[in-house]
Amino acid sequence: MSRSDNPFLPDFSHIYVETGAKSYALANQCLTRFPKAEVVEVPDYKSIFNRPGQDFQTQKKSVKLILAVKKPPFIYKSTDILQDGGFKNFYYNTPILNCLYNCDYCFLQGMYPSANVVVFVNQEDMQSAVEMEMDKRPYPDDPLMLSISYNTDLLTFENILPMTRTWIKYAKTQPDLHLEVRTKSALFSAIQDIEYTQQVLLAWTLSPDKVVKGNEYDTPPLDRRISALKSAMAKGWKVRLCFDSVLVYPGWKVDYLKFLDLIKSEIDGDRIFDVTVGVFRMGQDYFQHIRKSKPESNIYYQPYENKDGVVTIPQVERKSVEEFIRKNLDGFISQERIHFWI
Amino acid sequence: MNFLFLTALKAEANPLIESYGLIKDPDTHLYTGENISLMVTGVGKPKTESRIQSLFSQYSDFKDTVVINIGIAGGNPNETNVGELYRVNAIYDEDTGQSFFPDILLKHSLIELSLVTVSKGITENRDIYRGLVDMEGSAIFQLLSKQVPPHRLVFLKVVSDHMDVSDWKTLDVTGLIAGHVDTIRSIIVGFEFGDLSDRIILSEEEMDFLNLGMVRLKLTETQQVQLLDYSENYKKRSGDGLEFLNPFFTKAPKSKQERNMIFEQIRQSLSA
Numbered sequence: 001m002s003r004s005d006n007p008f009l010p011d012f013s014h015i016y017v018e019t020g021a022k023s024y025a026l027a028n029q030c031l032t033r034f035p036k037a038e039v040v041e042v043p044d045y046k047s048i049f050n051r052p053g054q055d056f057q058t059q060k061k062s063v064k065l066i067l068a069v070k071k072p073p074f075i076y077k078s079t080d081i082l083q084d085g086g087f088k089n090f091y092y093n094t095p096i097l098n099c100l101y102n103c104d105y106c107f108l109q110g111m112y113p114s115a116n117v118v119v120f121v122n123q124e125d126m127q128s129a130v131e132m133e134m135d136k137r138p139y140p141d142d143p144l145m146l147s148i149s150y151n152t153d154l155l156t157f158e159n160i161l162p163m164t165r166t167w168i169k170y171a172k173t174q175p176d177l178h179l180e181v182r183t184k185s186a187l188f189s190a191i192q193d194i195e196y197t198q199q200v201l202l203a204w205t206l207s208p209d210k211v212v213k214g215n216e217y218d219t220p221p222l223d224r225r226i227s228a229l230k231s232a233m234a235k236g237w238k239v240r241l242c243f244d245s246v247l248v249y250p251g252w253k254v255d256y257l258k259f260l261d262l263i264k265s266e267i268d269g270d271r272i273f274d275v276t277v278g279v280f281r282m283g284q285d286y287f288q289h290i291r292k293s294k295p296e297s298n299i300y301y302q303p304y305e306n307k308d309g310v311v312t313i314p315q316v317e318r319k320s321v322e323e324f325i326r327k328n329l330d331g332f333i334s335q336e337r338i339h340f341w342i
Numbered sequence: 343m344n345f346l347f348l349t350a351l352k353a354e355a356n357p358l359i360e361s362y363g364l365i366k367d368p369d370t371h372l373y374t375g376e377n378i379s380l381m382v383t384g385v386g387k388p389k390t391e392s393r394i395q396s397l398f399s400q401y402s403d404f405k406d407t408v409v410i411n412i413g414i415a416g417g418n419p420n421e422t423n424v425g426e427l428y429r430v431n432a433i434y435d436e437d438t439g440q441s442f443f444p445d446i447l448l449k450h451s452l453i454e455l456s457l458v459t460v461s462k463g464i465t466e467n468r469d470i471y472r473g474l475v476d477m478e479g480s481a482i483f484q485l486l487s488k489q490v491p492p493h494r495l496v497f498l499k500v501v502s503d504h505m506d507v508s509d510w511k512t513l514d515v516t517g518l519i520a521g522h523v524d525t526i527r528s529i530i531v532g533f534e535f536g537d538l539s540d541r542i543i544l545s546e547e548e549m550d551f552l553n554l555g556m557v558r559l560k561l562t563e564t565q566q567v568q569l570l571d572y573s574e575n576y577k578k579r580s581g582d583g584l585e586f587l588n589p590f591f592t593k594a595p596k597s598k599q600e601r602n603m604i605f606e607q608i609r610q611s612l613s614a
Contacts, residue, residue: 062447301578
C-alpha cells in the first residue's frame, strides 16, 4: 500500500498536552518536532489515555502522542516477570508509556487501555526519585540497576526525543547507578557519539527472521539489529543479548538453530556481557484483557498453563527451550552468563 | 460498515434524508436506508439522553457502526467562519467539567476544533468560548461511547453563527448542512475503506450454536466460559467451523457426571 492509499493518519498526527505539562521544555521540544500536529489540551492525561472502550490494535494504525506530568511513584521495584539479569538492586521506571513497535507477544497491549504513547515531561522528578532510592537500596555494596526501557522501547524515540541520551548523561553523574536500555531498535547511531560507560548496559532483543516478520511488527530486521549492536560493541559499550520471547511453534527449533548459528558467526561471545532467555509469559489479567480484544495474532489462542498467575507455555516446552538454548550456545558464552526465565 | 447519523433538528436531518433516500420507520422514528440510519434527538442534553436511551432498544448493530453527530453550532468569531464545516477533536461539558475525546484515526480534509456543550444558548461572554459551542455533543459521546469505541464516534459541526443570533428562526439550518453533504459522503467512504469494525472470531451463528449447546448440556458458568475459549482457540488455530460439535449437543445429559464427561470430550475435540 502506498502512502497515499493508506487511509490512516500518520503517527503523532495529534498531540494531546496535559494542561500542567505545557510549560515543560520537553513538551515544547515535542511540539516543535511535530509542527503540523493537531494540538489538543487535556486536563489530565488519563482523561484520554484511560478512556473506556478504546481498541489498542486499531489505535496502533494511527498512534497519537500524549504529553503529561508523571506523578509518584517515579520508580518501581522489579517484578517476577522482568528478568533482573543477576542484579540485586533491580528497578525500572517509565519515562514513556507504550511503544512504537507492535509485537504480538507484548504485555503492553494488556497493561494499557490505549496504544497511544505517553511521554512524561518531568524527567527531573524521576531522576530525583532515583537518587532517593539509591540511598536506601537493599544491597548498598551493589549499584542500583534501573531499566529505563521496560514499558517502552526508549531508543526507538531517540530521533524524536533524545531521552536515552539524557538518561545516559545523567547516569554518568551518579556512580552508583547502572542503566539497562532494552531495545529492538537499530538506532544505536543516534547515541554513538556518546562516550561509552560501564554503567550502561545496552540490551538488544533478537529473534529469528521468521519471528521478526511474523510477530514483531514495525521492528527493524534482525540483520540491522545485529549491525547496531556490533557497532555498540566496537565502541566499547556493554551489550546484552535478549532472546525473549523465544516462541515455540511447529518447526521452531529449525528457525532458532539457524538464528543461533547466525548470532555465533556474527558476534564475539567473549565480548557479550550476558544473555537472557525467556519464553512467552504474561500476567493472567493482561492475557485475558488481550484475548477479549480478539487480536489477530494466534499467540493468544494456544494451550498454556497458569503458573502462579502467569500464563506461559507448558513446563515440558519451557524445559525444551532451556535445553535447546544451552546446548546451542555452548562454546559461545559461558553457561553462568546465560539467565533464563523458564 | 453501518452509519448512524444523529441530528438535533429535523431541519439538520433533511439534506441527509434526501441524499441517502432514507425512509422513516413509523414504529421507531428512525430513518433508515441500506446501511445508513438517522435519528433526530431533539435539542439539549436531556432530550438527547432520553432519545439515545430509547435508541438502545431499537438499534443493536453497534459492533460495526460509525456514529456521526452532525449539526449546527456556534463558533468563536476569531477561530471560525459561518457556513464552514468543522471536525470536533475534543468535547468539554460546561456543566460537569468532564471532557471527552473521539479518536481521529482516518485522514480527512476538515479543520479540527474543540467543542463546548452548554445547557443554554449563549447570549453573553461569547468570547470565553474557544472553538465551537453546541447543546448535545457531550451527552452523545457519553452515552454512545458505552456501545461504540471512540474511533467510531464522529462529530461534525457547521458554524451557523458567532453566538450573536437573537432570532434562531432566521437561520437557514437545512441550507447550512446541505452545502456539506458531499463532504459528509466522502467521510463515510473513508470509513468504508478503513474498515474499523470490531474484530470477531466466532460468528453470530456460531455463538447461537454454542449457546444452544450450553443450554442443552446445562453447562456451569465456568464451563460456558471455557467452551467459548476452547472454541475460539480451535477456530483461530484451524480456521475450521464448529459443526463437528453437533453430536455432543443433541442429547441432554441425565446427570452432572454425564454432563462433565461430555464436556471433557468436547474439550478434547477442540484441543485436537
